[in-house]
Amino acid sequence: MKNLSKIIGAIILGASLFFILVTVYMILYFAPTASFGFFAPDAQRVFYLHLPSAITSYIAFSIVFVFSIIYLKTSNIKWDIVALSAAEIGIIFCSLALVSGGLWGKAEWDTYWRWEDIRLVTFLILWLIFSSYLGLRSAVEENEKRARLAAVFGIVGFVGVPLSYFSMYIWQTLHPIVISPGGGGLNSQMGMTLGISFITFILFFIYLLLFRMRTEHLIQRLEDLKDSMEDLEHGR
Amino acid sequence: MADSGLEFLKIGYTAIWLVWFLFAFYLLLKHNKINKDLTNLKSVMKLKKTKHSNAKSKFIIFFVVVAVVAFSINGMIYRTSPPEEPFDVSEFLKDPEDYDKDENIKILGTVGEVFPGENNSFRFKFDLIDLTDKNQTVLINTSSEPEGFEKDKKIVVTGTVEIENESISIKAKRIDVGYPSKFQKEVKYIYIAYSAVWLGLFALLITLNLKQSELEMDIAELEEKVSSHGRKRKK
Numbered sequence: 001m002k003n004l005s006k007i008i009g010a011i012i013l014g015a016s017l018f019f020i021l022v023t024v025y026m027i028l029y030f031a032p033t034a035s036f037g038f039f040a041p042d043a044q045r046v047f048y049l050h051l052p053s054a055i056t057s058y059i060a061f062s063i064v065f066v067f068s069i070i071y072l073k074t075s076n077i078k079w080d081i082v083a084l085s086a087a088e089i090g091i092i093f094c095s096l097a098l099v100s101g102g103l104w105g106k107a108e109w110d111t112y113w114r115w116e117d118i119r120l121v122t123f124l125i126l127w128l129i130f131s132s133y134l135g136l137r138s139a140v141e142e143n144e145k146r147a148r149l150a151a152v153f154g155i156v157g158f159v160g161v162p163l164s165y166f167s168m169y170i171w172q173t174l175h176p177i178v179i180s181p182g183g184g185g186l187n188s189q190m191g192m193t194l195g196i197s198f199i200t201f202i203l204f205f206i207y208l209l210l211f212r213m214r215t216e217h218l219i220q221r222l223e224d225l226k227d228s229m230e231d232l233e234h235g236r
Numbered sequence: 237m238a239d240s241g242l243e244f245l246k247i248g249y250t251a252i253w254l255v256w257f258l259f260a261f262y263l264l265l266k267h268n269k270i271n272k273d274l275t276n277l278k279s280v281m282k283l284k285k286t287k288h289s290n291a292k293s294k295f296i297i298f299f300v301v302v303a304v305v306a307f308s309i310n311g312m313i314y315r316t317s318p319p320e321e322p323f324d325v326s327e328f329l330k331d332p333e334d335y336d337k338d339e340n341i342k343i344l345g346t347v348g349e350v351f352p353g354e355n356n357s358f359r360f361k362f363d364l365i366d367l368t369d370k371n372q373t374v375l376i377n378t379s380s381e382p383e384g385f386e387k388d389k390k391i392v393v394t395g396t397v398e399i400e401n402e403s404i405s406i407k408a409k410r411i412d413v414g415y416p417s418k419f420q421k422e423v424k425y426i427y428i429a430y431s432a433v434w435l436g437l438f439a440l441l442i443t444l445n446l447k448q449s450e451l452e453m454d455i456a457e458l459e460e461k462v463s464s465h466g467r468k469r470k471k
Contacts, residue, residue: 020438024431024434029427041240042244099255107241107245215267219270221459225462
């Protein structure tokens, strides 16, 4: 069983590396330069990393939500480990979306940030919510209490995901709508590049999630070992 | 179109891999902490440092194979679907009747005369630019004059074919001044640098994977030792 999980891990790692190299190639060579509607057409290529980063962070925070509920139901620490790992990686993807979006905005709009863009503001709120989630975890010492508090926070904080995702459909926003029933103005090569980039980001996310969970399991086993050794020392 | 945003593309890519390297460094610190704790526990149990079977060579082979396969497939994509290159205006002029109205086109030419055209309903000024080649002319309709645009400059026009009263012109959606562009000149270096950075990041992650496997084996060994001590104590 352990060998199987290692093989699966290696396959996902290999596939991630493979798809990342293909994605970089497709972004730079395969995708055409955005020929219409962009002031900075070269900077538009950041978009193929920006959008998948944002969507992957939504997926990560949704995992936090689901596994926080499962933890509260079962009180099994392994589900808390899944939620923690997903939150950490989700924050990384969320940060990438913010950084890449800011740079693209500077090239395209001549400003890194626009407070009047509801999508940007709600996405920043999402980042703040899950940064606070991680901050909360590091502030509480006791394992069980930390897991319970974090689970409640993760469930409540999830409200930021639909709020951010649907913000541009609910309120009028300056943010461009790329994925829509009409295709959002992407031609087939652009769409294909975006699709491959999505696959890459999801694979890389799965790999990192598994890796991070394994690390947290090791920490947990070490903690258990420390307790057992203390028990032995005190003759219990 | 003064700045195509190439610098921001490069900064964006740099920022992205920097964030990943910081995360990999964070994971590295986590593993070092586990390693340190494990070494302390081992010394309490008087366990010697374990020598693990060398899986490094297998991982290196795996890494190289994946990288080679990825680059080969990239090469195949390039061969089957090379980047869209503009064709010379003289090609267009050989048989302009071959083109249909509203057909997409991307042509390369040298700017001839620039003269004002008609205003359209959106009140943008339309210029008619003449791409001259061997005394023949193609007229380009454009709503604005791009930066650096002047007579005798090489330009790439992306747009659609317009046919009106047997006269053929091109309605420009985009005009790039200068060919090859800065992006086209630098793209291969960006590609090599960015691929190399990702390979570096994966090499780091694979090293961490190896470390994790070794730590797992060490912890399992220690768990076994502690439980056997516990059993002896109970007897």
